[in-house]
Amino acid sequence: MAAVGQVIRSEWTKIRSVRSTVWTLGLAVLVTVGLGVLICTLISRDIEVRPDRDRPPFDATNLSFAGMGLGQLAMIVFGVLVVSNEYSTGMIRASLAAVPQRGTFLFCKLTVATALVFAVGLVTSFATFFAGQAALGDLRAHLGEPGVLRAVIGGALYMTLIALFSMAVATMLRSPMLSLGILMPFFFLISNVLSNVSATRRIGHYLPDQAGQKITQVIPRTTDDVPYGPWGGLGILIGWTVVALAGGYLTLRRKDA
Numbered sequence: 343m344a345a346v347g348q349v350i351r352s353e354w355t356k357i358r359s360v361r362s363t364v365w366t367l368g369l370a371v372l373v374t375v376g377l378g379v380l381i382c383t384l385i386s387r388d389i390e391v392r393p394d395r396d397r398p399p400f401d402a403t404n405l406s407f408a409g410m411g412l413g414q415l416a417m418i419v420f421g422v423l424v425v426s427n428e429y430s431t432g433m434i435r436a437s438l439a440a441v442p443q444r445g446t447f448l449f450c451k452l453t454v455a456t457a458l459v460f461a462v463g464l465v466t467s468f469a470t471f472f473a474g475q476a477a478l479g480d481l482r483a484h485l486g487e488p489g490v491l492r493a494v495i496g497g498a499l500y501m502t503l504i505a506l507f508s509m510a511v512a513t514m515l516r517s518p519m520l521s522l523g524i525l526m527p528f529f530f531l532i533s534n535v536l537s538n539v540s541a542t543r544r545i546g547h548y549l550p551d552q553a554g555q556k557i558t559q560v561i562p563r564t565t566d567d568v569p570y571g572p573w574g575g576l577g578i579l580i581g582w583t584v585v586a587l588a589g590g591y592l593t594l595r596r597k598d599a
Contacts (some may be wrong), residue, residue, distance in 0.1 A: 349441050349450040356428075357454060363423050367458070370416035370501070371466045377409025378470040382477040389481060401561040402483040403493045406474030410497060410558070413466070414504050414551070417459065418525050421508025424455045426518035444594050452509055452587075459505040460498060467497035489560040492572065496557030499576060507550060507583045513590030516597075543567075554579030 357363055382405055389400075428434040441447040471494045475482035483490050512521040529551050537546030546552050547568050556568065556575030570578070 345441075346446060346450060349446060350454055352440075353451045353454040357424060357458065360423070360427060363420055363427075366416045366420040366423065367462045370413045370420070371462065371469070373416060374407075374409045374413030374466050375470045375473055377412055378406045378474045379477050381408040382406060382474040386478045386481055401559055401563075402475065402478055402481055403471065403490050403560045404558050405478070406471045407467075407493075407497050407555075407558045408474075409470065410501070410555070411551075414501060414529070415526075417463075417501050417505040418508045418529065419522065420459065421455070421505040422512045422518055422521045422525065424451070425509050425512035426516065426521055429516045430518055445591065448513065448591060448594055452506065455509060456502060456506050460502040463498035463501035464495070466501065467494050470497070483560070487560075489572075493558045493560050496572065496576065500554045500557055500579070503554060503576075503579050503583050504551065507579075507586050510583065510586035510590040514586070514593045516593070548578055550579045550582040 385400070385405060428437055438444065438447060441450075471485075475484075485491055485494070508521070508525055511525060512518070515521045515524070533546065533549045533551050536542040536549065537552050539546075547570075553570070553575040556570070557572045559572060568575070
């Protein structure tokens with residue numbers, strides 16, 4: 343246990359000493375909160391000018407997280423950099439020489455990074471909710487309403503799992519350019535295309551981001567044909583992450599640094 347504690351402290355030092363990883367987390371907060379407030383403000387003004395009978399039902403809580411789709415970009419970059427920086431600089435050889443137990447090394451690295459992302463994600467999730475609801479004014483949702491607290495905490499869980507999934511992919515690919523070159527199109531192009539084309543919509547429902555974002559919904563969409571609920575969607579994202587982590591561990595164990 344003492345060895346694990348030393349490795350965890352070492353990994354914490356690595357993360358906080360690299361400016362790029364710190365900046366990406368800060369960017370995730372700013373983008374998620376800022377874009378969420380902007381969209382809530384625009385939607386609020388649009389709805390207020392309509393007669394009551396023409397006002398469509400909408401999910402005020404989920405609307406606060408409208409910026410999360412772009413904010414997750416920073417979380418993906420953070421996850422990739424945490425792992426692949428050591429490969430690109432050659433530091434991985436020294437790290438594995440100091441910690442020959444590769445499972446312990448990977449566990450400590452992912453534990454530290456995941457804990458940090460969850461803390462940042464939790465602050466971001468609550469901040470974007472309260473800021474977004476303030477922008478909605480009388481249309482706001484309240485934290486004590488059914489499903490709202492689950493959605494807010496779920497936002498933090500979603501961002502954490504996306505970052506952890508990215509770490510696992512980077513562990514398998516061991517290259518920042520290759521990892522980002524696959525993850526970015528996957529989340530921001532392929533996922534959207536598959537989810538919006540009728541022939542592939544069912545496949546899109548089971549992609550990690552499309553499924554995971556269900557946890558931030560409180561009011562189901564009237565046109566939603568997804569066959570699972572918020573927790574089912576989060577479970578699908580967890581499944582993707584577990585598979586990626588297994589692949590990352592096997593790659594680290596079998597390949598030389």
